[in-house]
Amino acid sequence: MDFSGLIQDFGPLTITGLAQGAIIALFALGYTLVYGVLRLINFAHSEVFLLGSYACLVVWGFFGLDQNSATPSVIAVIGFLLLGLVAAIVVSGLTALGVELVAYRPLRRRNAPPLAFLITAIGASLFISETVGVITQRNIKAVPPLIRPADVFVIGNMHVTNLQILIIVLALVMMFVLDRFINRSRLGRGIRAVAQNPDSAALMGVNKSRVIALVFLIGGLMAGIAAVMYDLKIGVTRFDAGFLLGIEAFTAAVLGGIGNLRGALLGGLLLGVLQNYAAGLFGTQWLHAASFVLLVLILLVRPTGLLGESLGRARA
Amino acid sequence: MRQVFARAISGLAVIGLVAGAAACNSSSGDDDSASGGNCGYKLAYFGALTGSSANLGVNIEQGFELAINQYNEKKGSDCITVAKFDSQGEPAVAPGVARQLVADKKILGIVGPPFSGESEAADPIFEEAGIPTISPSATRVSLAANGWKTFHRAVANDDSQGPAAAAYIKDTLKAAKVFVADDQSAYGAGLADIVKKTLGSAVVNSDKTEADGKQTDFSAVVQKVVSSGATVMFYGGYYQNAGLIRKQLTAAGWKGTLVGGDGMKDAGLAKAAGNAAAVGTIVTCPCSPPEKAGGTFVTDYKAKWGVDAGTYSDVAFDAANIYLQGIDAGNTTAEKMNTFLSTVNYQGIANTYKFTETGELDPSLIKVWTFKFDATGNQVADQEVKVTP
Numbered sequence: 001m002d003f004s005g006l007i008q009d010f011g012p013l014t015i016t017g018l019a020q021g022a023i024i025a026l027f028a029l030g031y032t033l034v035y036g037v038l039r040l041i042n043f044a045h046s047e048v049f050l051l052g053s054y055a056c057l058v059v060w061g062f063f064g065l066d067q068n069s070a071t072p073s074v075i076a077v078i079g080f081l082l083l084g085l086v087a088a089i090v091v092s093g094l095t096a097l098g099v100e101l102v103a104y105r106p107l108r109r110r111n112a113p114p115l116a117f118l119i120t121a122i123g124a125s126l127f128i129s130e131t132v133g134v135i136t137q138r139n140i141k142a143v144p145p146l147i148r149p150a151d152v153f154v155i156g157n158m159h160v161t162n163l164q165i166l167i168i169v170l171a172l173v174m175m176f177v178l179d180r181f182i183n184r185s186r187l188g189r190g191i192r193a194v195a196q197n198p199d200s201a202a203l204m205g206v207n208k209s210r211v212i213a214l215v216f217l218i219g220g221l222m223a224g225i226a227a228v229m230y231d232l233k234i235g236v237t238r239f240d241a242g243f244l245l246g247i248e249a250f251t252a253a254v255l256g257g258i259g260n261l262r263g264a265l266l267g268g269l270l271l272g273v274l275q276n277y278a279a280g281l282f283g284t285q286w287l288h289a290a291s292f293v294l295l296v297l298i299l300l301v302r303p304t305g306l307l308g309e310s311l312g313r314a315r316a
Numbered sequence: 317m318r319q320v321f322a323r324a325i326s327g328l329a330v331i332g333l334v335a336g337a338a339a340c341n342s343s344s345g346d347d348d349s350a351s352g353g354n355c356g357y358k359l360a361y362f363g364a365l366t367g368s369s370a371n372l373g374v375n376i377e378q379g380f381e382l383a384i385n386q387y388n389e390k391k392g393s394d395c396i397t398v399a400k401f402d403s404q405g406e407p408a409v410a411p412g413v414a415r416q417l418v419a420d421k422k423i424l425g426i427v428g429p430p431f432s433g434e435s436e437a438a439d440p441i442f443e444e445a446g447i448p449t450i451s452p453s454a455t456r457v458s459l460a461a462n463g464w465k466t467f468h469r470a471v472a473n474d475d476s477q478g479p480a481a482a483a484y485i486k487d488t489l490k491a492a493k494v495f496v497a498d499d500q501s502a503y504g505a506g507l508a509d510i511v512k513k514t515l516g517s518a519v520v521n522s523d524k525t526e527a528d529g530k531q532t533d534f535s536a537v538v539q540k541v542v543s544s545g546a547t548v549m550f551y552g553g554y555y556q557n558a559g560l561i562r563k564q565l566t567a568a569g570w571k572g573t574l575v576g577g578d579g580m581k582d583a584g585l586a587k588a589a590g591n592a593a594a595v596g597t598i599v600t601c602p603c604s605p606p607e608k609a610g611g612t613f614v615t616d617y618k619a620k621w622g623v624d625a626g627t628y629s630d631v632a633f634d635a636a637n638i639y640l641q642g643i644d645a646g647n648t649t650a651e652k653m654n655t656f657l658s659t660v661n662y663q664g665i666a667n668t669y670k671f672t673e674t675g676e677l678d679p680s681l682i683k684v685w686t687f688k689f690d691a692t693g694n695q696v697a698d699q700e701v702k703v704t705p
Binding site: 008016279 | 497500521523529530531533534538539540556559563564567569584588589590592693
């Protein structure tokens with residue numbers, strides 16, 4: 001165990017962990033929202049993210065950008081980023097709606113048992129990921145260097161870069177907006193109502209099907225943003241990128257309390273940072289193992305996660 | 317309906333058996349008549365011609381075919397026939413194709429299989445049939461430990477690369493601080509361990525990553541490299557992880573050199589990292605640069621195929637010529653050919669070839685070169701590294 005290394009690198013490991021955690025948190029929202037309303041885990045959410053991570057690359061490709069392009073001017077970068085975000089959000093959102101339409105709605109109509117939803121979701125997930133694998137010949141797709149990492153400020157040996165700030169700030173802003181939307185808006189009230197009691201909500205005139213579709217859509221939008229941030233941070237995507245990060249995002253959702261929006265944020269950031277600390281302390285080969293040990297320990301003390309399960313329940 | 321199919325298929329099988337037996341008879345008849353000039357035999361290429369890893373296979377097949385064409389031109393006849401067997405580089409496909417190959421009794425020797433995985437699947441079939449193989453590129457160390465009498469490889473195995481990489485880091489890069497990491501694979505960890513042992517106290521820190529496709533965020537490794545003050549990072553692993561690590565190292569402002577083995581010698585590294593980050597990355601390979609081959613090989617190859625000779629084209633050319641020398645010396649059965657290979661001492665265009673009892677290239681003949689990624693993502697020959705066996 002490398003305690004001195006961990007202490008020496010504490011600052012840098014924290015900031016890089018927070019950036020990774022912010023991406024995980026945005027991704028985790030999709031799991032948490034769907035669970036909050038349906039009490040089901042949407043395992044196809046990882047592919048919602050995956051298609052988003054390809055969508056922005058395809059759009060940037062239209063402009064002739066690839067991994068060997070020069071970094072464009074600031075104004076062009078902002079334009080490309082917005083364009084990439086829109087593309088990823090649209091594709092991820094549509095994918096999420098598609099998954100709901102194909103893998104969830106027909107089963108819900110027939111009152112299928114929860115296990116059936118699980119299997120169709122896994123099926124949809126495998127189908128999308130394998131299709132992407134075949135189309136891309138399981139090769140990686142690299143990301144153009146839209147943002148050249150540059151130090152914005154330095155504290156000790158902790159270099160905080162423009163990209164890290166962008167990712168973390170964007171995640172916090174999206175989380176704030178979403179929290180306001182769920183808690184203050186009319187549609188958000190509908191979501192909370194269905195989460196609390198679907199039947200009563202329906203009696204009160206809430207359209208349950210529409211709420212469920214809305215929840216999938218919001219999860220998809222957030223996954224689209226996460227996908228663009230992931231591309232910029234990691235630099236490549238491939239057909240199983242969603243699966244890998246999906247497990248971490250799902251873990252983050254459970255860690256923070258699945259069904260709880262703020263829990264997803266807390267869980268994501270915590271997981272990102274703790275994975276880095278574990279890698280620093282025990283070696284990178286223990287990165288995943290250590291974070292799951294921690295998850296088990298936290299669930300032993302707080303079985304419903306750090307902030308508890310509550311989409312609407314606690315603050316209804 | 318199903319019964320009809322079954323009958324049709326079994327009927328076809330019977331016809332096939334009869335035809336096969338007839339073919340065997342006719343071929344043994346030809347053997348007797350071909351006594352003058354040792355003609356009428358076949359040499360086979362076995363390996364990928366299609367599929368995702370076809371590039372390397374095509375390099376090898378074209379070198380192999382060129383040698384036989386030149387031999388036939390010299391004889392003024394189509395003396396030796398080229399037989400090609402496409403394994404797609406897949407261990408799952410290779411055995412079926414190998415059985416087709418061994419059914420042809422005129423084949424005296426095989427150049428291939430190019431990859432270690434398909435070698436493990438197909439070589440037992442060649443061993444059983446007694447047909448000798450010379451692989452120009454399968455480098456997994458354990459292949460020689462199976463007790464196969466027909467197995468030969470014309471390049472050094474993976475064990476030679478670790479010492480070469482370490483020598484390069486010490487003597488050419490003159491690095492005082494080296495960071496070593498690997499992907500926990502048999503290949504990567506083995507390589508990294510040898511480098512660590514050889515460099516000794518120059519290794520300031522080390523780490524292990526997950527395998528290719530199991531990890532994409534390398535923040536922690538990158539941070540350790542930066543903090544260690546190392547000017548060189550050796551990575552035992554494959555090109556995809558290496559490309560990502562290189563990109564994330566550059567993003568973190570690290571300006572040192574990434575060094576690795578032939579698992580990283582792939583354009584995919586530059587693709588993942590982007591050419592700007594990949595430039596300067598050093599990879600070792602138990603191969604010589606094809607453009608350094610002797611004789612008129614380089615121009616002949618270009619004239620015949622319209623492209624430059626690729627990695628291992630030259631070795632395949634030599635391997636084919638070893639067989640042709642064997643045929644000239646009257647080794648006209650696979651068994652005799654195999655005995656011939658155990659005594660061969662052949663000076664080719666890429667190297668001199670002598671095989672040990674296990675089919676390895678004689679240790680005194682091992683060549684390892686380093687290659688450097690240039691600004692367009694190509695791997696350009698850098699220098700030959702002397703390894704003391």
